[in-house]
Each structure stands twice: as structure tokens, then as C-alpha cells.
Amino acid sequence: MSEQAKKVELIECPIVLNYNFSAGRAPTQFLRGMKQGKLIGQRSPLTGKVIAPPRGACPESGLPTTEEVPLPDTATVITFTIVHLPIPTSALEPPFIVANLVLDGSDQTFIHLVSGCANEDVKIGMRVKAKWKDQSEWDYSMDNIAYFEPTGEPPVDIEALKASRLEEAKRFLKAKAETK
Amino acid sequence: MREVAIIAYAQTPLVRDCGAKNDVELVMEVVNAVKHQVGFTNQDLDFFCSGSCDYLGGSAFAFVNALDALGAVPPINESHVEMDAAWALYEAWLKIQTGHANTALVYGFGKCSQGDLPDVLTLQLDPYYTQPLWPDSISLAALQARALLDAGKITEEDMARVVQKSRRNAKSKPGTQLKGDYTIEQLLAEPKLVSPLRKHDCPPVTDGASAVILATREVAEKFHKRNAYITGIDHRIEAHQLGSRNLIDSMSTRIAGEAAGVAKGKVDIAELHTPFSYQELLVKQALGLGDDTVINASGGPLAGNIMMSAGLSNFGEVAMRIIKGEANRGVAHATSGPCLQQNLVAVLEGK
Numbered sequence: 269m270s271e272q273a274k275k276v277e278l279i280e281c282p283i284v285l286n287y288n289f290s291a292g293r294a295p296t297q298f299l300r301g302m303k304q305g306k307l308i309g310q311r312s313p314l315t316g317k318v319i320a321p322p323r324g325a326c327p328e329s330g331l332p333t334t335e336e337v338p339l340p341d342t343a344t345v346i347t348f349t350i351v352h353l354p355i356p357t358s359a360l361e362p363p364f365i366v367a368n369l370v371l372d373g374s375d376q377t378f379i380h381l382v383s384g385c386a387n388e389d390v391k392i393g394m395r396v397k398a399k400w401k402d403q404s405e406w407d408y409s410m411d412n413i414a415y416f417e418p419t420g421e422p423p424v425d426i427e428a429l430k431a432s433r434l435e436e437a438k439r440f441l442k443a444k445a446e447t448k
Numbered sequence: 449m450r451e452v453a454i455i456a457y458a459q460t461p462l463v464r465d466c467g468a469k470n471d472v473e474l475v476m477e478v479v480n481a482v483k484h485q486v487g488f489t490n491q492d493l494d495f496f497c498s499g500s501c502d503y504l505g506g507s508a509f510a511f512v513n514a515l516d517a518l519g520a521v522p523p524i525n526e527s528h529v530e531m532d533a534a535w536a537l538y539e540a541w542l543k544i545q546t547g548h549a550n551t552a553l554v555y556g557f558g559k560c561s562q563g564d565l566p567d568v569l570t571l572q573l574d575p576y577y578t579q580p581l582w583p584d585s586i587s588l589a590a591l592q593a594r595a596l597l598d599a600g601k602i603t604e605e606d607m608a609r610v611v612q613k614s615r616r617n618a619k620s621k622p623g624t625q626l627k628g629d630y631t632i633e634q635l636l637a638e639p640k641l642v643s644p645l646r647k648h649d650c651p652p653v654t655d656g657a658s659a660v661i662l663a664t665r666e667v668a669e670k671f672h673k674r675n676a677y678i679t680g681i682d683h684r685i686e687a688h689q690l691g692s693r694n695l696i697d698s699m700s701t702r703i704a705g706e707a708a709g710v711a712k713g714k715v716d717i718a719e720l721h722t723p724f725s726y727q728e729l730l731v732k733q734a735l736g737l738g739d740d741t742v743i744n745a746s747g748g749p750l751a752g753n754i755m756m757s758a759g760l761s762n763f764g765e766v767a768m769r770i771i772k773g774e775a776n777r778g779v780a781h782a783t784s785g786p787c788l789q790q791n792l793v794a795v796l797e798g799k
Contacts, residue, residue, distance in 0.1 A: 281580040283571070287506030287562045292470025323516050324473045330490075330519030332476055 291408075294324035294333060299408035305400060309374050311335040316437035316444070317375035321410070327376075341398035343369040343416060344424050346377050350387050365390050369416060375433050380410070384417025393423035452544050453668035453675040454796070456482040457764030459658040461623035462752025465561040466655035471500075471510050475517035475557050478659040482553065486661060486671050490519055493661070494549035496526040497540045499533030499556040500756045503568050514557065525549070532556060532721070533658070534759030534782030534792050540662055541681060550664045556757030557657035565653050565755070572785060574688055585786060586650055590642040592695045592787040593726045597644055599696045602729050604644060608635040610725040611648045611750060618747025625652050625752035651723035651753035658754065658761040676767035676778075676796045682707035683792035685785070695787055701734035704793040705779075712795075715741045716775035719762035721782045723749040731781060735793065741779075745769070759783065759792065770798040 291299060294310055298321045301308035309320030310333035318337045319326065326333050348367035354360070365382040367390070382390055384399060396416035406412045458481035460466070460474060475498075483489065496518055500511045507513075511528045518524060529535045533556025540552035560568075566584035573579040596602045612635060618627035626648075638646045668675045684700035684707075686693050705711075718741050722728040732743060744750075746765045749758050759782020766778035776798045784790040 279576070279580075281575060285503075285506065285563055285568060285571075289506060289562060290468050290470065290559075292473050293468050294473070295470065296468055323513065324470060325476050325516040326519065327516045328519055328521040330476060330479060330517050332473070 292324050294322040297336065298322055302410065302412050303406055303408050305403065305406060305412065307339040307341055307371060307398075309337045309339050309371070311337050311440070316440035317433075318373060319376045320371050320374040321378055337373065339371045339373050341371070341400075341413070342419065343371045343396050343398075344426075344429060345382065345390065345392055345394040345396060346370055346426060347392055348382060348390055363387055367396075367416070369396065370429075375437065380413065381415035382417070383415040389418070391423055393426055395419045395421040395424060450545055450547075451665040451677050451799075452541055452662050453665065453672075453677045454660050454763055454767035455663050455668050455671050455675065456485040456661040457658070457761075457768050458482045458485070459623070459757075459761050459764065460656040460754075462625040462654050462656055462754065464625065464653060464655070466559065469559075469655075471505060471507075471514045471557055471559060472516045474559065474655070474657040475514045475555055475659075478657045479517050479553065479555055482659045482661050488551075488553075488661065490524060493551050493553050494525060495540055495543050495552040496524055497528065497533075497536040497543075497552060497554050498526075499529045499531050499536040499554075499760065500558065501530055503563070503571055504565070504755055505559045505562045518553075532756050532759035532782045532784050532792075534721070534763065534780070535683065535784070537660065537662070537760055537763055538681060538683060538792060541678060544662060544664060550667055552662045553659060554662065554760060555657060555659035556754070556760045558755035558757055559655050560653050560755050561655050569786070578690070586642050586645065588690070588786045589650070589724045589727075590645045591690075593644050593649070593724065595695045596726055596730065601696055601733075602726055604636060605632060606729055607649055607725040608632045610728045611635055614725075614744060614747050614750040615648075617745050618751035621746050621751075623752075624747045625654055627747065627751060645724065648750070649725040651749045652751075654752045654754045656752070656754040656757065658757040658764060660760060660764045660767070672771050674771060674773060674798050676770035677799055679795050679797045680708035680710070680712075681792070681794040683782075683790065685790040688789070690787065693787070693789075696730075698730050698734040698788050698791065701731050701781070701788065701791040701793065704791050705735040708779075708793045708795050710735050710737075710779055710793060710795055713777050713797075715779050715795075716777055717742045717745060717766060717769055718779040719746060719748065719765045719781065720744055720779075721749055721759045721762055722788075723753050723758070723783070725750060727783075727788055730788065731783075731791070735779065735781070737779070742775075763794065763796070766796050770796055773798070
């Protein structure tokens with residue numbers, strides 16, 4: 269093919285931009301907790317619900333969350349998927365489980381890995397606990413938890429869990445109103 | 449045409465670096481402030497629209513995360529533009545015109561301190577011929593300023609006068625970033641940053657957010673005796689390739705200004721989104737504004753320039769002055785792209 273007939277199919281235009289990222293006030297508090305192996309949620313002033321990990325706002329009301337709520341590292345599987353594709357940035361061998369979890373005492377789910385059992389044994393409602401990495405590896409990161417593993421407790425009914433959490437939020441708001 | 453007024457406006461302080469606050473925390477401040485001004489909850493708002501750019505903070509889908517600040521439970525009717533939020537206001541205004549909404553909340557935000565802003569803005573250029581050369585936003589503005597000086601359209605002294613006025617006006621607005629009293633001699637004695645621009649001819653890097661609430665006349669009349677109505681609005685864009693444009697003119701501003709009806713009456717005030725000093729002179733001329741129009745009483749973008757919200761803020765600044773009775777008729781202007789590529793012009797009138 270003559271030079272003229274050749275199509276230009278590739279040009280290289282490397283782009284490098286450096287950013288000083290700041291997580292935000294609320295995520296900073298949460299990540300500081302993670303560095304010490306603690307999970308700290310924040311409570312919505314309007315709904316009484318506990319958000320973990322927090323982003324700074326109650327997504328239901330758009331109001332700032334400030335009250336910190338220490339949370340245990342146990343959780344319930346709300347839903348999950350078995351991933352058969354490798355993640356380019358992860359050393360994880362597929363198939364592995366990505367789950368939507370809710371920490372005990374919290375009202376908002378988050379995504380993390382579930383392992384420590386056969387993939388086939390993971391069920392909705394399964395009780396799990398954080399498998400922390402060695403303390404020497406802890407950073408300001410969700411990654412300090414390698415994955416969540418089954419506790420062996422009996423599974424939880426999700427609808428019943430949701431209902432009990434709503435009751436808990438109502439109780440909190442009632443108690444708050446009474447102290448005022 | 450439905451009559452649409454701006455009934456509430458809030459802006460964060462204009463700061464070089466807002467520290468640990470993230471986008472959600474910035475937006476929350478202004479969104480809750482405008483709702484509070486008119487006692488609105490989300491149930492009173494038919495539409496939400498925002499303007500932002502993920503490149504500024506370097507985090508993908510920052511505008512989606514920012515929804516946490518709105519309280520989108522139960523779900524809300526929302527849209528976003530990857531532009532200054534003045535264009536989000538335009539979308540909201542259209543939504544009201546079509547009868548799909550009577551009220552709308554519009555907000556814009558930019559945490560510009562996280563990256564090297566002049567370089568980040570290079571990414572808005574044509575990716576084949578221009579962007580790989582990495583001309584930053586200040587250098588491109590300098591090309592335009594040089595062309596204007598060379599054509600005899602402006603002088604360096606004219607540019608210094610714009611800066612002097614901005615710094616002086618900014619003293620009377622709380623929360624402005626750069627303010628003070630300077631003589632023309634002082635300003636002209638400063639060294640050049642990117643010739644012919646001195647540092648003070650360029651906008652500061654600013655973190656912040658702003659928000660306004662739009663409402664139809666029926667709703668607006670419940671809140672203010674006198675309201676600021678948008679009586680004309682238009683926006684135009686010029687060619688992407690800088691080489692195709694006449695840089696010593698702002699045709700897009702002129703056409704948008706004519707379509708918005710700027711010349712149909714006396715213009716008391718104008719808030720122009722002219723981040724570089726020389727641009728105020730160019731836009732003023734393109735809009736046909738005379739010396740009886742008070743331009744950038746807020747200090748304008750030279751006193752603090754929140755990317756993606758500075759244009760929207762101009763609507764708020766003009767509207768609040770009209771509501772207070774300080775002006776009857778004003779112009780709000782917003783720009784986007786390198787060297788005033790795209791311009792939006794609106795006329796606001798007190799009724």
C-alpha cells in the first residue's frame with residue numbers, strides 16, 4: 269500500500285494530570301477510623317438512619333450528617349453476585365463473590381468481597397464478619413478489610429431486618445424529640 | 449412565554465482552597481441555603497439541574513455523587529450539563545417554558561484547587577491538533593489579548609482599569625477572594641505572567657458552589673413583592689478550532705445579546721463572566737453596553753471564579769440587586785470554552 273493510501277489509525281497523545289484529592293470531611297473521619305481498624309458511620313439528623321460509609325450528607329434529606337456512630341465489623345449479605353471476569357487492577361482469581369452488605373447497626377449498604385467459604389454456599393441473609401488484613405498493612409482504605417467471611421450464625425430474613433432497622437430509627441428520633 | 453423569576457440565590461465564600469470539603473459538602477451548603485430562603489422542601493421543587501465538570505476534581509461521576517446533597521429520596525427529576533451551570537439554568541428555564549415544571553433548583557460547583565486548572569482546561573481543546581501541544585487556558589487568553597492590543601481595540605491601561613474596578617467592587621461583597629485598592633501605576637508595574645497578561649489580568653483559582661431557585665410568576669409572587677424575571681435569554685457558540693475564529697470580536701456574545709434583547713431598554717447593571725480582564729472590554733462592546741451600565745458590581749470573576757458556577761452566580765447577583773430595588777434591568781452573562789468560545793446572555797427585569 270502506498271504511503272498516501274495508508275490510514276492513520278493511531279496517534280499517541282499521553283495525558284498526565286495530577287490531583288490533590290480530598291475525600292471530604294465525613295469520608296475523612298471514616299477513613300481515619302479504618303486506619304485504626306474501626307468502622308464509624310454517621311447518623312442522619314432527619315431520619316435517624318445510620319450511613320456507613322458516610323459521604324457527608326443524608327441522601328434522603330440532603331442534610332449534613334455529623335453524629336458519629338461506632339459500628340461492629342459484622343454484616344448481613346443483602347445481595348451478591350459471582351464474578352467470572354478478572355478485574356484488571358485486582359489479583360483476585362475469578363470466580364469470586366461481590367456482595368452488597370449492610371453493617372450491623374447501619375441502614376445503608378456498601379459493596380465488598382465475600383470469601384472464606386465455597387461460592388455456592390453464599391446466600392442472601394448470610395451473616396458475615398470482616399477479615400482484616402494484617403495491622404501493618406492498614407491504611408486510610410476500605411481495602412484494610414480483605415473480605416467478609418461467614419460467621420456461621422443462622423441466616424437473617426432481609427425484610428425482617430429492614431423492618432427492625434426502621435423501628436430502630438423511629439425509636440432514635442422519638443428519644444431525641446423527648447430529650448428536647 | 450411563561451414568566452420565570454429567580455427567587456433565591458446562594459454562593460459559598462470564594463476561596464483558593466476549601467480544604468477537606470468534598471463536592472457533596474460544597475453543594476449541600478448552597479442547596480440547603482436557597483431552599484431555606486423560600487422555605488422550600490424537595491416537594492416544592494419540580495426539577496433540579498446542575499453544571500459541573502469531572503475533570504476539575506479529577507473524580508469520575510462527581511456530579512452523580514453530588515446528588516447526595518439534594519436528598520433524592522423519594523426520587524427527583526434531575527439533569528446535568530458538563531458546562532457552567534448557567535446552561536443548566538437555561539435547561540431549567542426551558543423545562544418551565546414547556547410546562548413540565550413550575551419551579552426548579554439550579555446549582556453549579558467546582559473544586560478547582562485539586563488539579564492544575566490551566567492544564568486541566570487544555571482538555572477542552574480539539575484532541576488531534578491542539579490539545580497534544582498543551583496550550584493552557586492562560587496562554588490562549590494571552591493570544592487573544594495580544595490580538596486585541598495589536599488591533600488597537602484595547603490598551604494595557606484599559607485592562608488595568610478593569611482589574612482596579614474589580615478589586616474595588618469586591619470589597620463590598622462578603623466572601624470575595626481578591627479585593628483592595630490599587631492604582632493603575634501599581635498594576636502596570638507588576639511583571640508579566642504570560643505576556644501581555646499580568647497575574648492580576650487572570651482569574652484566581654477558586655473553590656465553591658452556587659445555587660438559584662427559578663419559579664413561575666404565580667409562585668414567585670408569594671415570596672417577593674418585586675421579582676427579577678428573565679425576559680430574554682439566548683446562547684451561541686463559535687467554532688471549536690481557534691484558527692477559524694475572529695479572536696478580536698465576540699460574535700457569539702453579540703448575537704446572543706441581540707436575541708436576548710439587551711438593547712431594548714436601559715441596562716442598569718451587568719454581571720459579565722469575563723475571567724480575564726481584557727474580556728470584560730470585549731464582551732461590554734459586543735453587548736453594546738455604555739458607561740451608564742454598572743459592570744461587575746460583585747467584583748466579577750477576577751475577584752473569584754468558581755469554574756462551572758461563576759456564570760450561574762451572575763444570574764443570582766443581578767436578580768438579588770433587582771429584588772432589593774437597586775436596579776430595574778440587568779444583564780447576566782456566562783462564558784465557556786477557550787477565549788470566550790461560547791456565550792450565554794440573559795436580560796432580567798424587575799416587576
